Amino acid sequence: MTLNGFRYLLALDRERHFARAAQACGVSQPSLSAGLATLEQQLGRRLVARDRRFLGLTAEGRAVLPWARQVVAAMDGLMQAAETASGPLRGDLRLGVIPAAQPIIGAIAAELHQRHPEVRLACSSLTSREIGRGLEEYALDAGISYLEHEPLGDVISVPLYREGTMFVAAEPMVASFGKAATLDEALAVPLCLLHQGMQNRRILDANLAASGRSVRPAASADSYVALLAMVSTGTFATLMPDSYVPLLPSWARIIPLAEPLPESAVGLIVPERRQLSLLAATAISIAEHIHGQARD
16 A cells, blocks of 8 residues: 555645646646555545546545544654654644744744754644644644633643733824723724634633623734734724734834733644654744743
């Protein structure tokens, strides 16, 4: 039973298209189809529903997927361990990061490159739920997400920092506030916020509800770049993580909140498995180093 057959099946499930799956695997479409046919013959089951195009996986194909992911991940880990025993660590460290935590990527990338220059960091901006699914399906080596709100199960977590909330605006709105703004004053202006599918927004809503408040933003988005673009007009303000302070544009003004909102723990998570991959172990070590530096 060839490993390539499992790789082709996983790619086809991910891409939902024969040509794109073949391209993702670096093979021709006939080679991919032949590899899948061989896997089906070896298992004695039809795994792919096909006509002239991909129609989906059969019930047997869907049942095989979790095992295929484990087989491919185990073989990749085995090969990596053998290569690293007599040489440098190589490969792609696949990291899923929630938008709120993206400013920490710089420190992680720099530390990884210093320790293992032949390892490539492959970051994806994902929701916390997508990160959980990616870890479970062996599509990610590690993730960065919130640790206390909607915590994921069966993971090893390493705290990185505690996130606060800042109130950001631009002129002419800034002039309407004094040295600080109350929470009610901040909620009274036109706000642009992340949509409720994003965990940062759900945390904000929960913190406001705890004090008997709620918010109905004038606009919503799924990225802080989009929020800042709206704030730059002077029409909107936003509530966003204070981890973005070093990345704020020169026109942005932080208006202190007289009633700071509760902080949230942000950290690195990896799947809790009997045998951690070398890349997952490397991610843990780097997170522990960064957290230690933050405490010093």
